[in-house]
Amino acid sequence: MLLKKRKLLADPKLLGQWGEKRCEKFLKSKGFKTITRNFACRTGEIDLIMADIDGSIVFVEVRTRADVTFGPPEDSITKPKKARLLKTARYFLATNNIEGRPFRFDVVAIVLGQSGRPQIKHYKNAFVP
Numbered sequence: 001m002l003l004k005k006r007k008l009l010a011d012p013k014l015l016g017q018w019g020e021k022r023c024e025k026f027l028k029s030k031g032f033k034t035i036t037r038n039f040a041c042r043t044g045e046i047d048l049i050m051a052d053i054d055g056s057i058v059f060v061e062v063r064t065r066a067d068v069t070f071g072p073p074e075d076s077i078t079k080p081k082k083a084r085l086l087k088t089a090r091y092f093l094a095t096n097n098i099e100g101r102p103f104r105f106d107v108v109a110i111v112l113g114q115s116g117r118p119q120i121k122h123y124k125n126a127f128v129p
Helices: 002-010 012-029 079-095
Strands: 033-041 044-051 057-065 103-111 119-127
Touching: 002 012, 012 033, 012 044, 012 057, 012 103, 012 119, 033 079, 044 079, 057 079, 079 103
Parallel strands: 057 103
Antiparallel strands: 033 044, 044 057, 103 119
C-alpha cells in the first residue's frame, strides 16, 4: 500500500480517479446503487450519479486531496461549479425521462494523507440549487 500511496500522492489525476472509485465503494456500502460514472455533456461533468435507498437520484461531486494544506477539499466547490452541476443534472434528468423523481447533490471529500487510512466525509444534500 505504501508504494501505491506514494504513486497517488505524486499524480493528481491518478489521485482523483482513485478517490472516485473509493467514494463509489463507500456509498455502495451505505446502500446506494450506481447509475453512472463520469456523466459528461456540453454543460459539465458529474463524477457519480447514484440512487439512494429511498429512490432519490444523487448527483455526487467527489473532491480528493493528498492533504489539507490548502484547506478541506469540500471548500473548493465554487458557485459557478454548483451552477454547472445543476445544469448538467437537469440535462441528465431530461434526457433520461426521470424528471419527476426527487434528486439532491451530495459532496464526498476524501483526504488521502501521508499515513493511516484515508479520511472520508459525506455531505448529504450539500447544497440546494
